[in-house]
Amino acid sequence: MSLDQARTIIHKALESGRALQLKPLSVVVLDAGGHVQAFEREDSAAPGRFAIAHGKAYGAVMLGMAGTAQMARAEAQAYFMAAVNGVYGGQVVPVPGGVLVRDSAGAVIGAVGVTGDTSDNDAIAAMAGIEAAGLQGEI
Amino acid sequence: MSLDQARTIIHKALESGRALQLKPLSVVVLDAGGHVQAFEREDSAAPGRFAIAHGKAYGAVMLGMAGTAQMARAEAQAYFMAAVNGVYGGQVVPVPGGVLVRDSAGAVIGAVGVTGDTSDNDAIAAMAGIEAAGLQGEI
């Protein structure tokens, strides 16, 4: 994941949020090792949004499992996702809006975390950014 | 648990995973004190798998209770396993794939943690490794 790709993802995700009249969004892009590449928080978003965006994307990279699958697992086995959070220092937010990013061969090259509107709308904005960068997303 | 035994366990668990066409696996071997003896993560496994494998095995050693029994306890009394995680620093992942290892006299000499496929398949791969090393496993 290059910085240019990360910028494209963030700018297009935010543009998508404005076009869809979503609430102010915050968008983080993590690399294949779960490390922060870029982040932007729109004006009027709540101050603590970095940690939520990060938590959505971080769990996706570390587990190789996107937010929708994480939520399903949390619904079925809450204690398992609680334990997962224990081993990852409480940094995992298991809901949609954490989107895996794959290259053309299907390898995970990072994740995008979006927060601010409903979890489903957050995921839509993330996908808009990922597709604008010519990459594949898994919500 | 010697390093030779740990290597055998890991290599045979991974071989078993390949033979059964499981997803890429990660395997940790802990000694009788719950300390890491050896670990391997297969190519294409998600980056954060060490912590999950470790959590499965660590709880097994610390509690003297294998993953299946831990999961039963978590299903019946989620708050108890949450409290256990509190006292062990959030390092316990209470699901199958955390397998106790016993010597011929039945004494616990360590534990194996496998993650990557379903919890049940993870436990099958762990048992294949433990048996190949001439030891007894409790899933």
Place this chain on the structure above:
Amino acid sequence: MSLDQARTIIHKALESGRALQLKPLSVVVLDAGGHVQAFEREDSAAPGRFAIAHGKAYGAVMLGMAGTAQMARAEAQAYFMAAVNGVYGGQVVPVPGGVLVRDSAGAVIGAVGVTGDTSDNDAIAAMAGIEAAGLQGEI
């Protein structure tokens, strides 16, 4: 601190780093509450640079003291800055490159953290960004 201002600060700080042939930089902008507004990490920078950039800027906002003054305090009273880090959860990196941002009336409206080259060069890049945004910096 608006997102537009934060973008200007980051882009101009990175441009300055390229013009001065510094090593790959990472730049974070925090708001007046010490919360992340925006961040970018250049390609080839080490993966863990977010935490260092954040630590430089976070201490500046929380203490109302820029990196140079923090370093002087750490040199004179290492135990004091260690204690400060205790109360702030270990999130403070007390060296230059953590730059306070003030508005035209002198009020602190955030901080910029830059890491990647020497601490002094990091501070120079931060100042280039802050000045390009029409704001005042204190290194």
Place this chain on the structure above:
Amino acid sequence: MSLDQARTIIHKALESGRALQLKPLSVVVLDAGGHVQAFEREDSAAPGRFAIAHGKAYGAVMLGMAGTAQMARAEAQAYFMAAVNGVYGGQVVPVPGGVLVRDSAGAVIGAVGVTGDTSDNDAIAAMAGIEAAGLQGEI
């Protein structure tokens, strides 16, 4: 960093330790994101050696700075390396034996951490493993 490369590094580092009659060694290999790929601890090594080996390698990856350079920085500015440890959750051990691994183009693809003998001998064993794998090490 593939598992095959990691195995070669570990086995050759341990062989080197035996040839040089070093104390029992523990060797970890981390990938480019600082995540554990493989680890082995020799028989008779102290139980807590995983964390030391990991700490040597983790700091190297996260900072893009090998153990020797970390130690120099810690000697010159102890409070800086203490602060770095704060932002990385206390996981950094800034001494030789944490060796950066680079590919033929010079890009960091991971790190090796060795512990058990003197820090300098640990680094020699790490280099023996890295060179046997056809990679470049920076001590």
